[in-house]
Amino acid sequence: MPKRIILLIIVIFLSGTLLLWRGESEANQSQLYTIGVLSANDMRLAKLEGLREGLKKLGYIENINVEFAIVNAQGDREKLRETAQDLIDRQPSLIIAMGGVEADILKTLTVTQPIPVIFAGVALPLERGLIIDYQFPGGNLTGIDNLQSELAGKRLEYLSLLLPSVKRVLVIYDPQVPSGHLSITRVEKEAQKLGVEISLVPALRLEEIEETLDKVENRFDGIILLPSYNWETNPSIETLGLNRKIPIVGLYEPEMARGFLLSYGPSYYNQGLQTATMVAKVLRGQDPGKIPIETAYSLDFVINLDVAEKLNLDINPQALGLADRVIPKGGELHR
CATH class of the missing domain: 3.40.50.2300 (Response regulator)
Structure with a gap:
């Protein structure tokens, strides 16, 4: 077969393919x-x-x-x-x-x-x-x-790393959350590994947390909130840590603006x-x-130094190097 005919066939084939691709593309754009x-x-x-x-x-x-x-x-x-x-x-x-x-x-x-x-x-x-x-x-x-349920233990680890003096931690869980049992298991294992005493308390309202804090004789060194829809929609949680002078560990970066000390999870x-x-x-x-x-392919460790200063906490400087983001004293989020 002459080369000219072969080239013509190739050109026709490529042109048809291009027109088909353009047609599909335009159809997608028009829909x-x-x-x-x-x-x-x-x-x-x-x-x-x-x-x-x-x-x-x-x-x-x-x-x-x-x-x-x-x-x-x-x-x-x-x-x-x-x-x-x-x-x-x-x-x-x-x-x-x-x-x-x-x-x-x-x-x-x-x-x-x-x-x-x-x-x-x-x-x-x-x-x-x-x-x-x-x-x-x-x-x-x-x-x-x-991965929120799997990360509960890691949050306790980061709290302990950031504040080496932490010995007693209050862990709040929502009894209505189906995945809560795995979060509890993970945080219990990490607590045993770190030698940290934890108290597990089910709560649906802020008042229940306040009652627990009022009853205990010895002060808690931190509070970890396990995944719960209730805390996302409760604005009162924002003042709990600052009023009680207790650092709170959250799940997401936006919680840093609510007065939490640190968060670890997908943004x-x-x-x-x-x-x-x-x-x-x-x-x-x-x-x-x-x-x-x-x-989730990305997990962020965020530290709020502004909250640390307000709570007069002695932060481990080595832990700052592990953070993905840091909120400085009196400043905005550093990326």
């Missing part, structure tokens, strides 16, 4: 996807920044080929179910659950309306019944395991950023039940 977002409170909406940034990098730009339908229960747990149903009734392309309580409700409500659901950070999705397997979740849910921004890749997979036609669960 407007609606992404539902269900949040239980204002704090969890901080994940939206990373989500939007991640989607933009993947070619999904707000008001061009994607739009968001965002609903927020404003910390009202009773309202959350009604809010979730209203969002489902809008028939979005998919729904993002901003946390565990949102994912639990969507799991129930989408049984008869199987809209794809992606959870942007949940503790123990298998144990709480959201999925049947990490590699093949099944059903209509997939998402990010934020809201990174959870949103990581979720964006899973959203893109679903929008491109993949079955969420066949998209493997991902674990």
